[in-house]
Amino acid sequence: MLTTEKYANVAEYMAGLPEMQQNVAQIMRDLLADAAPDAKEVLSYNMPAIKQNGKVLVYFAATQKHLGFYPTPAPIVAFEAQLKDFQTSKGTIQIPYDQPLPVKLIREIVAFRVKEVSGE
Template identity: 45%
Template sequence: MKTFTSVDEYIREFEEETQERLTEIRKLILDIAPEAAESISYGMPAYKLNGKPLVYFGGYKSHIGFYATPTGHKAFEKELSKYKQGKGSVQFPLDEPLPKKLIREIILFRLMENREKYGKKK
């Protein structure tokens, strides 16, 4: 497995169509949680808030993997049921439109959950 030093480098490794989708997800995350720390973890783009995981995503041959930890997937179980899933992961096929509204809702859910659990107490 190749080691990446940045999200830009990671995204550049893929074909143009996949790059566009990865960039769309990245933009959604950064628009919703601009304070999230962006890095590479487990070989893919990772975002942390308050030092804790927020979401991850990755490109594959036939899908985009999206990882919102088990809680993000559990909260949207019904909406995600049409997609192939694993524990804490969902696969969005490249031959279908990217469900940006759903991804946005999941990111917002994880953001609020992270802030409630790990946000600085006033």
């Protein structure tokens, strides 16, 4: 996170970002809304997230050097081969600002999470 400020909603979070981070975060926000049209946008752990069936699908957060994408641990394992070019940890994917967002991969991860929370 760029700040320790507590946000009331996603719009307030986005408005508080520096321009470059805001632009990348907005692309991610739009991508997630398109990838999971039945999901609801929420603020959780002071980060933008999308929620479906009462469960958070994914979170994201702007940091100084990268956009953090938090799809929970299972997709990190399931998509390990496709994530080899990214820094990852148990439930985190770091997407450097000097690289384009991996749109197809993000859509696949969101679809994976939709199935996971739907019990499919």
